[in-house]
Amino acid sequence: MVDEINRVVVVGAAGFGRESLDVLEAMQAGGADLEMMGVIDDNPSEVNLNRLAARGVPYLGTVDNWLSSSPSNIGFVLGVGNPSVRRRLAQRLENAGFSPFSAVHPKSVIGSESKLSAGVVICAGAVIDTNVQLGSHVHINKNVTIGHDVSVGDFVSVNPAAVIAGEVRIQDDVLVGATATVLQNLTVGERTIVGAAALVTKDVPNDVVVKGVPGVWNA
Secondary structure, eight states: OOOSOOEEEEEOOSHHHHHHHHHHHHHHHTTOOOEEEEEEOSSOOHHHHHHHHHTTOOBOOOHHHHHHHSOTTOEEEEOOOOHHHHHHHHHHHHHTTOEEOOEEOTTSEEOTTOEEOTTOEEOTTOEEOTTOEEOTTOEEOTTOEEOTTOEEOTTOEEOTTOEEOTTOEEOTTOEEOTTOEEOTTOEEOTTOEEOTTOEEOSOBOSSOEEBTTTTBOOO
């Protein structure tokens, strides 16, 4: 899926920001009518600035500087892993009149009847089965599997190689750690963190951290 906007900036110079650049570059290589303008970041490290420079990607300054000097017909991709920070950034940018851009790697698989909301980032190797609903600004990392009939809320991050089985409901602002598994027909509550390699075997409430196999959390 490619949005109507064809000039895009990435917000975030750190790891997932540069992974988002990889997705956009793969879209360009696949023929998408897309111009990558550069990266904005309020406090980039010197290391990450050097990494951007090494790949020839311009650093465009802070979010406020960019907002004050750029036309609103440029889309943005939020390359920031933390769901709550991503939510705040989206509000700033959308309130200023900028539109989110959906970055979908051509080597991902999207099943029939699935719906992707604005601002999603889907990395290489992700498999999203039939009738999946992804909310706004969801991050689906490399080699994630999402089963049939899953609902994923806004600002969710699903980290590499995680597996979400069929008929699961992932609520807003959840982070699912690398290689974690959520079994079928379960609900994971808002703002919860499912730790790396955890196995979720029962419904999970809001605002907890799930660890272990089977997954447990403190009330």
